[in-house]
């Protein structure tokens with residue numbers, strides 16, 4: 001079956017990888033708006049790496065931006081991978097479980113692996129069905145724990161972006177390890193104290209598309225050209241670094257949580273109580289990102305978030321010395337409406353994006369198409385990073401939500417979307433009311449307010465008091481279309497709460 005599917009996989013012969021100089025945020029926004037395929041998720045220099053298809057060169061030239069061709073033809077790289085996977089692929093089970101990770105696995109294989117782990121080890125592993133994708137595919141996550149109900153939870157998700165296969169493989173591999181190594185001393189105490197939930201393929205429709213049609217597909221499969229799920233979350237939905245052009249790679253969709261896949265993440269995360277941390281796995285760049293992504297200004301809990309990011313970074317680098325640089329998520333330019341900002345801003349969790357291998361400056365061809373030999377080492381890195389983070393956070397409370405609406409206001413006119421209020425602002429269907437404020441539109445979009453960190457019952461009164469003031473758990477299901485009034489109120493709240501919300505990690 002695998003081979004027959006792959007007969008239809010397209011190799012983009014003639015597509016080039018180009019480095020475009022984008023000295024300003026406005027230049028970067030221009031490149032996104034062209035509908036070119038931007039590979040640089042988090043710019044670390046004044047440039048973007050962009051895939052240019054045949055017929056798109058004139059579009060690029062018209063911008064007047066300088067560029068250089070890094071890889072004239074990406075086709076051979078994709079074709080080599082396709083041929084390899086079309087041949088006999090070993091995905092062994094017992095007694096050598098790592099054989100499964102000897103090469104990349106398609107969606108059916110990954111789902112089967114998740115199901116199998118739960119079936120083999122029902123004492124510690126349970127499948128959670130979080131919903132269905134736009135095209136009706138399953139969205140399973142695996143809960144691994146020996147801890148009592150109500151223990152703090154770490155959510156590890158991957159595959160929001162379809163082509164980032166190494167993230168999907170390594171997250172699946174981490175689920176596998178947590179189950180199989182549950183009795184080993186490095187992980188047993190963690191499993192006794194906390195819960196791990198691994199959601200390996202958030203965007204299954206896109207992932208299947210990347211296997212069968214376009215290896216370099218990024219978004220989900222919403223017609224006409226997909227929605228970038230990682231711009232479809234409500235904290236500053238539609239702000240800078242998210243496009244309202246449906247053909248752009250960072251198109252944010254019609255409204256926050258308009259997509260069933262992001263809504264599934266929301267429903268899952270809100271159900272995990274208390275939610276201690278969210279780790280959203282991507283590639284590539286070798287980075288550990290922490291909030292905010294929507295603004296260059298520091299988050300209220302910047303100290304706690306960055307300290308834990310250092311720990312994560314050290315864990316990721318422990319096995320092979322691979323550098324993973326911890327930086328605020330906005331990098332040089334903001335990216336609004338992402339999962340990381342929502343998990344922190346609305347749910348109050350420690351929240352990270354990991355950009356796995358390779359680094360953004362290695363010689364291509366690499367990028368999204370990594371050799372299969374990298375799967376186990378990247379799994380080692382992700383596993384070590386997750387355990388290091390878990391150990392550090394085990395006895396702490398979530399950092400509490402915070403929001404920096406004022407900061408967002410001051411940057412709201414630069415780059416990104418300037419849409420004018422046609423966006424709907426209803427909570428998506430089936431939403432619970434605990435998602436906090438879901439303001440959108442008007443180009444001054446929502447911040448979010450804080451949700452009580454659900455694990456804070458036993459925490460200091462300082463944090464608890466602060467969070468309960470505006471707890472979104474009160475069932476407000478708040479929506480707002482009045483950006484100005486909303487921001488004014490939010491600003492007052494934030495001003496009053498800013499200081500007590502800073503809490504250092506023990």
Ligand SMILES: [Zn+2]
Pocket residue numbers: 041160161164282283
């Ligand atoms: Zn990504």
